Amino acid sequence: MSERKNRNIKVAMLARVEGEGGLEVRVRNGRVADVKFRIFEPPRLFEAFLRGRQFTEAPDITARICGICPVAYQMSSVHAMEAACGVTVDGPLRELRRLLYCGEWIESHALHVVMLHAPDFLGYESAIHMAKDHAGQVANGLALKKTGNAIVALLGGREIHPINVRVGGFYRTPTKRELRTLVEPLERAREQALALLTWVKVFEFPDFERDYEFVALRHPQEYPFNEGQIVSSLGLEIPAAEYERHFVEEHAQHSNALQGAKRAPVEGGPGAVKSYLVGPLARYSLNFDRLTPAVQQAARDAGLGPVCRNPFHGILVRSVETLWAVEEALRIVAAYEPPAAPAVQVEPRAGTGASATEAPRGLLVHRYRIEADGSIADAKIIPPTSQNQKSIEEDLWRFIEPRLELDDATLTWQCEQAVRNYDPCISCATHFLKLRRVEG
Amino acid sequence: MVRALLWPRARVLECAGGATALLEAWQGEPVVVVVDAMSTGSAAGTVRRLDASREPLRAELFRGSSHGLGLAEAVELARSLGQLPPSLVIYGIEGTDFGLGTRLSYPVECAVREAALLISEELLADRN
Numbered sequence: 160m161s162e163r164k165n166r167n168i169k170v171a172m173l174a175r176v177e178g179e180g181g182l183e184v185r186v187r188n189g190r191v192a193d194v195k196f197r198i199f200e201p202p203r204l205f206e207a208f209l210r211g212r213q214f215t216e217a218p219d220i221t222a223r224i225c226g227i228c229p230v231a232y233q234m235s236s237v238h239a240m241e242a243a244c245g246v247t248v249d250g251p252l253r254e255l256r257r258l259l260y261c262g263e264w265i266e267s268h269a270l271h272v273v274m275l276h277a278p279d280f281l282g283y284e285s286a287i288h289m290a291k292d293h294a295g296q297v298a299n300g301l302a303l304k305k306t307g308n309a310i311v312a313l314l315g316g317r318e319i320h321p322i323n324v325r326v327g328g329f330y331r332t333p334t335k336r337e338l339r340t341l342v343e344p345l346e347r348a349r350e351q352a353l354a355l356l357t358w359v360k361v362f363e364f365p366d367f368e369r370d371y372e373f374v375a376l377r378h379p380q381e382y383p384f385n386e387g388q389i390v391s392s393l394g395l396e397i398p399a400a401e402y403e404r405h406f407v408e409e410h411a412q413h414s415n416a417l418q419g420a421k422r423a424p425v426e427g428g429p430g431a432v433k434s435y436l437v438g439p440l441a442r443y444s445l446n447f448d449r450l451t452p453a454v455q456q457a458a459r460d461a462g463l464g465p466v467c468r469n470p471f472h473g474i475l476v477r478s479v480e481t482l483w484a485v486e487e488a489l490r491i492v493a494a495y496e497p498p499a500a501p502a503v504q505v506e507p508r509a510g511t512g513a514s515a516t517e518a519p520r521g522l523l524v525h526r527y528r529i530e531a532d533g534s535i536a537d538a539k540i541i542p543p544t545s546q547n548q549k550s551i552e553e554d555l556w557r558f559i560e561p562r563l564e565l566d567d568a569t570l571t572w573q574c575e576q577a578v579r580n581y582d583p584c585i586s587c588a589t590h591f592l593k594l595r596r597v598e599g
Numbered sequence: 600m601v602r603a604l605l606w607p608r609a610r611v612l613e614c615a616g617g618a619t620a621l622l623e624a625w626q627g628e629p630v631v632v633v634v635d636a637m638s639t640g641s642a643a644g645t646v647r648r649l650d651a652s653r654e655p656l657r658a659e660l661f662r663g664s665s666h667g668l669g670l671a672e673a674v675e676l677a678r679s680l681g682q683l684p685p686s687l688v689i690y691g692i693e694g695t696d697f698g699l700g701t702r703l704s705y706p707v708e709c710a711v712r713e714a715a716l717l718i719s720e721e722l723l724a725d726r727n
Contacts, residue, residue, distance in 0.1 A: 270619070287672060290679035298680060301619050308620070318620065 164189045166563075168571050170379060175275040175285070175579055182574060183413075184559060186438025191458025196548055196578065198414040209538040211378035213249045214240045214507055214529045215326050221525070221540065222320045225584060227270065230311060231518030232540075234385050235326040235525040240326045242400070243512025243529050246505045251498040252328040254386075254491050259382040260516075261488040263350065265303060266318075267519035268439075268477040268484075272355060274476050276408070279576040280362035287509040296358050299351050303481065306348040310488060328502030338492050345489050352482040353457065357549075359478050360461040365573070367558055368468040370432070371550065372421065373441035376517050382440065382449040382483060383514045385438060390445055391421075391435065399413045399515040402524050407432060408541060411548075419546030437521030438581065439476040440467050454483045470554055470580040477582070507533030518543055520582055543582045551581055600712065603717040618673030622682055631684040633720050635661055635670045636694045643695030644706030644727045645715050646652075651687040660691060688721070 168184040180195040203225055212220060217236040234256060241248060241367040249255070272294065274286040283289035290297040308318040313333060315321025323330050346420035373392040376383035390396045397405060408417035408433070420432035427433070447455065447465040459481045467476055521543030528537040558577050562570055602611040610628075614620050625631045637647060637660055649656060651674045665687040670689065677683045692710045703711065 285672075287675045287679055290676055294680050297676070301622065304619050305623055 161443055164431060166567065168559075168567065168574060170571060170575055173369075173575060173578060174593065175278070175575075180578075180583065182555075182578060184555060184574065186559070186563065189560075190565060191556050191559050192553045194559075195413045196550075196551045196555070197418045198202060201213055202541070206538045206540055208373045209527075209535050212535050214243070214527065214535055217525075217527065217535065217538075218326065219320075219322070222324075224540070224542075226319050227267050228263060228518050228520065228584065230259050231516060231523050232525075233315075233321065234260060234516045234519075235514050235523045236527075237326045237513035238385055238516060239399075239512045239525040239527050240529070241505060241512065243510045243527055244326075244505050244508055245510075245594075246327065248328055252332070252502070254358045254495065255329065255332060255498075256305055257384050258310060258488055258491045259314045259321075260517065261484040261491070262314065263305045263482055264326075264484040264519050265305070265488070266305075266307025266311065267582075268481045269300050269303035269307060269355070271519075272359060272474055272477050272481070273297055273303075275582065276576075276579050277359065277362075279572070280359075280364075280474070285459055286352065296355075297318065299354050299358075302389075303348055303351045303355065306341075306344045306351075306485075309344060313337065314368055316524075326504055327505040329499075330501060332498055332501040333499060335495060338495050341488065341492055345492065349487045352478070352485050355459070356457060356461050356475070356478040356482060359474050362474070364469060364471045365558075366404060366469075367471060367499075367554075369470070369554060369557060371436040371441070371468060373444050373520060374421075374435045374437050375442040375445045376515055376522065377426045377445055378449070380449070382446050383517050385514075389515055389522065392445060399513040399524060399526075400505070400511075402515065402541070403539070405527070406435075406541075411550070414548065416545050416548065418548040419541060420549055432540065434553050435546070436550045437543045437546050439473055439513055439519075439521070441521065442517055443467055443473050443479065450479075450483055451486060454479060454486065470577065473582070474582045507531065520544060520547075520584055522546065542584065544581070547581050547583070551578055551583070554580070600715040601718055603675065604715060606700070607720060609722055612657050618669065618676060622671070622680075624675050625677075625684050625687070628681065630686045630722070632688045632690065632722065633670065634690045634714060634718070637661055637691035638694060638696070638697065639691075641693045643693055643704055644710035645693035646710050646717065647691045647693070648717070649691065650691040651689050652683060652685065656689065685711040690718060 166186040170182040173180050173182060183197060185193040209220060216238055217234040221232040221236045224232050260383045278286055278289045279291060286297060311321060312318045316323035376387035377390040378387035388396050388398060389402060395405060405422055407420050407422060409420055411418050421435045423431045423433040427519055444466040461475050463475055507529055509531040511528045515522050515524045523543055524541040526539040527535055530536050555574060605611060612624055614624050639660055656674045658672040661670045692707060692714055694707055695704050
C-alpha cells in the first residue's frame with residue numbers, strides 16, 4: 160500500500176487503559192508533525208484536600224487515588240510520613256509491607272498482561288473476544304490475580320483500598336498460621352506465572368527500541384519495593400528527598416495530568432527538560448542483578464537480556480516480575496515471625512518527609528510537610544503515569560514514521576498498543592491540577 | 600436491606616473488586632442476582648431487570664469501572680469462559696449524578712428500596 164503523506168490518526172477514547180485518555184497524531188508530508196497523548200479525565204485535587212488533614216490519614220486518603228494500585232499510595236505515604244517524623248520501620252513489619260506490595264504487583268501485572276495487553280498481540284478487540292479462543296490462559300491470569308488479591312486482602316483487610324495500613328505499620332498483623340494459608344495458592348501461582356511467561360514469550364513483538372534514561376529505585380540487596388536510592392541509567396543516584404531538585408512537573412495544554420520531566424541544564428541550558436522512563440523496563444534494567452538466579456534464567460529463556468529497551472517487551476518484563484513477586488512472597492511467608500507489636504509508635508513533628516516506592520507502573524513519589532500537631536501543611540504526589548507521559552509521546556513520534564505504509568486501522572491499533580505498553584493509570588495521573596481562570 | 604430480608608436463605612455480598620471478583624464470588628452458585636448502577640439516560644431511579652443467562656449484557660448500560668472491566672465485561676467474560684451461573688439476573692438502578700459526593704439522590708434511594716423488595720420476592724419465590 161502506498162504511503163499517504165498527510166494523515167490524522169485520532170483515538171477519541173483509548174480502550175483497555177485505566178481512566179479516560181485519547182490520542183491524536185498528525186502526519187504532514189510523510190513526517191510526524193504532532194503527537195498528543197490526551198488526558199481528559201477530570202483533575203482530582205488530592206494534594207489540595209490532604210492539607211489540614213492529620214498525617215495519620217494520608218494512607219487512607221491517598222489509597223483512593225487508585226483502585227488497582229492503592230497499596231503503592233499507602234506505602235509511599237507511610238514511608239514519607241515516617242521520614243518526616245524520623246522513624247524507620249524494620250523487621251517483620253518491613254517484610255509484611257514487602258509482602259503486601261508483592262500482592263499488588265501480582266494482581267496488577269496479571270490483570271494488565273492478560274486482560275489489557277495480550278489481546279493486542281493476538282489481534283483481539285478485547286479480552287472477552289480473546290477468552291473464547293484462549294480460555295485456559297485467561298483463566299490462568301485470573302487465578303494469578305486472585306492470589307494477588309488474596310495477599311492484599313489478608314494483610315490489608317480488603318482487596319480494594321486496604322484498611323489495615325497505618326503510619327508505623329499495621330492495625331493488625333497476621334499470625335503465622337494465617338499467613339501460611341497463602342502458601343498453597345502461591346505455590347500454584349508460581350506455576351501459573353511460569354505458564355504466563357511461556358505464553359507471552361512467543362508473541363510477535365514490533366522491532367522498536369529507544370535509548371531511554373531509565374529511572375527506578377535501587378537497593379543494596381533487594382529488587383526494590385519501598386526502599387533504596389533513586390537511580391538512573393545515566394548515573395543519577397539520589398535519595399527521595401532530592402527528587403524535586405532533579406525532576407519537575409509541567410502542565411501541557413492537552414493534558415489534565417501534569418507531565419513529569421527531568422531537568423537537563425547540561426544538555427539544553429537553564430530550564431531545559433527531557434523525558435525519562437519509569438516502570439517495569441526501568442526497574443528491570445536497573446536491577447536485573449537483584450532478581451533471583453531462577454528468575455534471571457526465566458527472563459533469559461523468554462528472550463530477555465539484562466537490559467530491555469523495547470517497550471513492547473513490557474508484557475514480558477511484567478510477566479517476569481510477576482514470577483519474581485510470587486517467589487518473594489513465598490520467601491517472606493516462609494520466614495515470617497510475628498512482630499511484637501503491629502506498629503511502631505510515630506509521634507508527629509514539624510518537618511518534611513519524602514519517599515519513593517515502586518508501584519506496579521513505576522516510581523511513585525510522595526512528599527509531605529507536616530506541622531508540629533501532625534496536620535498536613537503541603538503535599539506533593541508524583542505518580543508513574545504522570546512521569547511517563549513525555550516518553551509515551553516520544554515513543555509514538557519515533558514509532559509511527561517507519562510505519563506510514565500501514566493503513567489507518569492497523570497503524571491506529573499499533574499506536575494504541577504502544578500506549579498500552581505503559582499500562583497507563585490515568586486516574587492516578589490526574590490526581591492534581593492547579594486551575595487558573597483567565598478572565599476576558 | 601436485602602440481607603435483612605433474605606437471611607439466612609441467601610448469601611449477600613458487597614463486591615468492590617471489579618469484574619474478576621464477581622467471577623470468583625458467584626462460582627458454584629446456581630442462582631445469582633447482581634445489582635449495579637446504570638447509566639442509560641433513563642429517568643433517575645428507573646429499575647431494570649435483565650436476564651443475563653439468556654442474552655448478552657450490553658456494556659453501554661453500565662458505567663465502566665476502573666480499568667474498564669465493569670459488570671457487563673464480567674458477565675461476558677464469564678460467558679466466554681463457561682463460568683456463567685445457570686441463572687444470572689441483573690438489576691440495574693439508573694443513577695443521576697456520578698460525581699463526587701456521599702448521598703444518593705432521592706429517586707435512587709427509593710429505587711434501592713424497590714429493587715431490594717423485587718429481588719427478595721424473586722428469590723423467595725424461586726426457593727419455593
